[in-house]
Amino acid sequence: MAITAGRVRARGPVLHPRICAALTAVSCAVHLWLAASGHHDAWLGILMIGLAAVCIPCTVHIWRHSRVGALHQVTISALAMVGLHAVLLLGASGAGHAHGGSPASNVVDTAGAAQLLLVIGLEITTALLAATLVARLRRRVAVAS
Numbered sequence: 001m002a003i004t005a006g007r008v009r010a011r012g013p014v015l016h017p018r019i020c021a022a023l024t025a026v027s028c029a030v031h032l033w034l035a036a037s038g039h040h041d042a043w044l045g046i047l048m049i050g051l052a053a054v055c056i057p058c059t060v061h062i063w064r065h066s067r068v069g070a071l072h073q074v075t076i077s078a079l080a081m082v083g084l085h086a087v088l089l090l091g092a093s094g095a096g097h098a099h100g101g102s103p104a105s106n107v108v109d110t111a112g113a114a115q116l117l118l119v120i121g122l123e124i125t126t127a128l129l130a131a132t133l134v135a136r137l138r139r140r141v142a143v144a145s
Contacts, residue, residue: 012066013136020129021063024074027126028052028059030119051077062130066137071130078127082120089116 031052035045055077061070 012140013133016129016133016136017062017066020071020074020126020133021059023122023126023129024055024059024062027078027122028055030122031055062133066133068134068137071134071137075127075130075134078123078130081123082127085116085120085123089113089120 029052031048034040035048035052038045040048055074058070058074061067062074
């Protein structure tokens with residue numbers, strides 16, 4: 001670290017880890033909001049709270065120190081969420097729905113699909129930011145040695 005005008009300034013990328021940490025924090029907040037909203041079963045709400053609790057320490061480690069281990073965990077978690085939400089999106093698209101005992105229609109719930117696509121986009125972006133930050137940090141270490 002270098003001291004500049006009475007402040008400690010980290011060497012290396014600063015904006016990239018901050019954006020990655022902020023996006024991870026947004027993902028945690030979304031999980032907590034969805035758990036509190038009551039739109040899902042209780043067990044799913046508890047699972048979302050657990051996921052947010054696991055991700056919050058990584059957010060802090062990425063914000064403060066750009067720790068590679070935390071970045072790997074965020075990348076893996078984000079890609080797992082992409083896979084899970086993609087399965088939900090693909091499974092929901094062909095399910096159809098029924099109206100009062102009538103046969104199921106072929107109309108797709110586009111609001112739910114749009115929300116899942118937004119979540120998938122958020123998680124892909126999070127994984128991409130974390131993975132590119134790891135690459136930048138490794139390249140920086142390789143150049144320094």
